[in-house]
């Protein structure tokens with residue numbers, strides 16, 4: 235794969251190809267026992283048998299059974315996703331598999347920081363959510379059944395995008411999952427408003443932040459540590475679209491997406507949307523949990539030169555995500571007849587804002603045509619766009635898409651502000667088309 239900096243590189247999306255298996259091999263071979271929870275069940279399904287010595291397998295080892303067959307490693311129920319890491323499990327969705335208007339569970343990316351809780355003993359309605367913190371007036375524990383019974387239900391389409399989506403293109407490279415374009419999706423969620431629950435327990439005047447803790451274990455197995463514990467300013471938590479949800483697309487939350495309860499604060503890095511939600515904290519300060527501090531989910535407050543070392547004090551917490559779009563049809567590499575118009579479509583989103591225009595270009599950005607853009611189903615859902623493109627001749631073309639938000643900000647053609655952890659790459663997406671006469 236030749237790497238083109240500046241716009242999302244064309245990548246091989248053929249699941250039959252071995253290079254589809256992008257494995258991180260930074261983990262030292264001496265680390266044992268990596269196949270746990272979802273990682274083990276996925277690997278077991280992939281090799282078609284249980285793995286008695288799983289606890290002895292070196293981290294990052296691709297089973298020979300897979301290396302020698304053309305059967306791609308897959309997470310059960312997530313066919314076609316690209317696995318970036320199995321411990322913790324991380325998988326992204328090739329752009330053409332994100333074509334659905336509402337993202338089905340089978341096509342939603344997975345981003346785990348730790349080991350998900352075992353599903354077996356969990357009865358959804360009995361799951362307990364503790365609500366506490368310095369600024370909580372009446373700390374309480376509510377079960378999922380209580381949430382369902384006491385508060386009004388809301389169903390919304392809300393988009394989630396990992397803050398590190400697009401990281402693979404930054405140069406100098408940033409450590410972390412090398413997401414290309416697929417750590418994004420927009421399912422429909424059902425639950426109650428976070429605001430209604432917070433008002434029920436009482437919000438003290440000095441409350442400034444709302445944070446979560448989840449029931450997943452830290453990857454080290456250390457019971458004292460959270461895998462991740464983040465949050466949002468009170469104002470974001472109180473928005474109509476900030477929800478505590480138990481259902482996705484009309485079904486109970488899938489195990490990998492936080493069963494039986496998760497938080498959704500759409501439009502911000504998806505790391506604020508806590509899965510396997512066990513605790514909510516009303517904080518009197520900016521939350522200081524795991525992955526809130528240091529360089530996590532932060533970018534330099536002022537732009538820096540690529541490769542710079544940035545001290546922690548000069549890093550600011552990421553809030554609303556930037557404007558972005560994807561081409562989800564056709565699949566990159568398609569062959570098309572010159573005489574026919576080519577229908578092209580995708581989605582666009584812009585953090586807390588709406589998208590006001592989407593453009594496409596066939597000539598490497600020299601000229602741009604307006605695409606038809608739909609309104610969002612509701613605030614913080616992605617918007618669908620479509621256009622029919624006619625090609626001037628046979629040959630190799632690229633379709634580039636570019637969205638612009640309500641504030642007039644556009645996606646860049648080149649890589650946006652380099653940052654040490656490789657967040658917020660919203661450069662234009664592009665696909666290849668071979669036009670034949």
Ligand SMILES: Nc1nc2c(c(=O)[nH]1)N[C@H]1C(S)=C(S)[C@@H](COP(=O)(O)O)O[C@H]1N2
Pocket residue numbers: 342343344345346347348394395396397447448449450461462490491492503504505506507508509510511
């Ligand atoms: N408890 C818990 N919540 C979590 C995470 C996690 O590892 N544990 N990962 C976060 C991150 S970084 C992202 S991008 C989203 C991913 O959501 P998904 O796996 O449902 O797509 O969940 C967020 N919530």
Ligand SMILES: [Mo]
Pocket residue numbers: 345395396397398503504505
């Ligand atoms: Mo993330």
